[in-house]
Amino acid sequence: MDARVFDKSKLPSRHVSVGPARAPHRSYYYAMGMTAKQIAQPFVGVASCWNEAAPCNIALMRQAQAVKKGVASANGTPREFCTITVTDGIAMGHQGMKSSLASREVIADSVELTMRGHCYDALVGL
Secondary structure, three states: OOOOOOOOOOOOOHHHHOOHHHHHHHHHHHHOOOOHHHHHOOEEEEEEOOOOOOHHHHOHHHHHHHHHHHHHHOOOEEEEEEOOOOOHHHHOOOOOHHHHHHHHHHHHHHHHHHHHHOOOOEEEEO
């Protein structure tokens, strides 16, 4: 897709990617190796809670890479980020159990703050 064709005028990412006033923002993207075409495409957040805390999280990094390839093939620009996790199987039966339910709010808040703070246009959550 040609970078000059995509209309971002109604997408959140326009606030960090379109126009002369957003040159400082674009400089960060260029510093991360992004191209002008990638900056012109919709930004799709790929949220993962990959970690080594429990077996259910181990494959999430690999899955996130597959999601990113899919987003890119659909002319989006994937932006991967992680959030925390508390695994019930390990947290239960000791003081850690007090963290399980509270962690869900932290996860939701961290995903929302990342999406809003970086003006991503869409989200794929793992």
